[in-house]
Amino acid sequence: MSLPPHELDRLRRSVTGRTHAALVADPELTDDERRDLDILVARRVAGEPLQYLEGFVDFGPLTLKIDRRALIPRPETERVWEEAVVSLRRAGPGTVIVDLGTGSGCLALALKHAFPEARVIGVDISAAALSLARENAVLTGLDVEWIEGDLFGALPSDLEGRIDLIVSNPPYVAAGDELPAEVVDHEPSVALFAGPVGTELLARIAEEGYWWVGVGGWVICEIGDGQAEAAEAMFGGFDREVRKDLAGRDRILVARKGASCCV
Ligand SMILES: C[S@@+](CC[C@H](N)C(=O)[O-])C[C@H]1O[C@@H](n2cnc3c(N)ncnc32)[C@H](O)[C@@H]1O
Incomplete structure (x- = not known):
């Protein structure tokens, strides 16, 4: 062939x-x-993904290293970055941005690039993914804090109620759902599968995230195709809207606490 x-x-x-x-x-x-x-x-x-063979991938304004330690950043996730930049608009030294499930560090690093004064934290449960994120921080010269742990459990407690922006591309595939062999045989399963339903991590981000963001704070997440209705219901405490990816599918949940998200 x-x-x-x-x-x-x-x-x-x-x-x-x-x-x-x-x-x-x-x-x-x-x-x-x-x-x-x-x-x-x-x-x-x-069957190995082209990006793992090349070893590099473009994401927003950055070129990042990529290998089997982390998911290959996708164009849908660049849409999450774009929505986050447009939503937050500006950031100073007191601004706190958190990327939950940072993988290669793509969202955290691209947000630090857009908002150099902000404090940006990337969290991941995978030590291997975080080692790649750290290498990407060195490669790009961007200063992000990396924390290994389980979603909000990894964060310093003094940030509760003080985060300005949470972004996440969490695992959102249901266990047992079929994926192309190129994906499932090569990309880390912890980056893909969420649990029996697929929305398990998104539900935790909606529930716990409400307490971690400040009033006027944003939560912007990538969601799976067909998860828009469930996502809007989970984020019922927020003003929220589901926006489309480049293919016109409902893939980005934009939520804001105590203020309008749709200006
Ligand atoms: C879909 S990947 C996204 C990676 C990267 N943000 C991107 O968009 O390319 C999800 C990431 O979440 C991490 N993850 C899975 N469960 C987690 C948990 N409970 N807490 C923190 N990170 C988790 C995985 O290791 C993986 O890096």
Whole structure:
């Protein structure tokens, strides 16, 4: 089986470090590059995600390292970042932003990039994911606090009622739901599966998050296709709205405590 030309082109760029234009002008590879390319092509044909083979992924304004320690950041999650930036608008040294289930650190780091003065905290239950997030902080030169633990249980208690923005792309697949082999065989299952229903973590974020954000604070979460109604019900204590991803699906829950979220 051969790869689609655009995937082969990306892997060629990855092994040579050259641009597409440079490879068109001079397509010759060295023996070492050809050997490395053959290895990556074989792995890709066997089903490994392209981004893990390339080792890097673009997310909003950043280019981040990515490997099997964390979920590959998706375009839907860039929409969460965009909604968060537009909602919060501005942040000073007293602003607190928390990313629950930070994975590669993509949301936390892109928010620190947008709001350099804010205190940004990334939480994850996976030590492996956090080790990658730390490497991405070094790579991007962005200063985020990383905490290993279970959602709000990881946070310092003095932040209760003081958080300005919580973002999360929690696991939201129901145990037993079918996923493509490329996803389920390679990405961490702790990043994908939430429990028997799929909305278990979202429900905890809605319930506990209400007490952790301040009045006027935001909670912005990615949700699964078909979870909009359940998500709106869970966030009943907030002013809230479900917004669409680039494909027009209801995938982003925007909620605000004690103030309108829909300005
Ligand atoms: C869907 S991934 C999202 C990763 C990253 N934010 C992104 O959008 O690419 C969910 C993340 O939540 C983490 N996670 C799962 N259960 C958790 C829990 N109870 N507390 C904290 N993090 C958790 C997983 O390790 C994983 O990194």
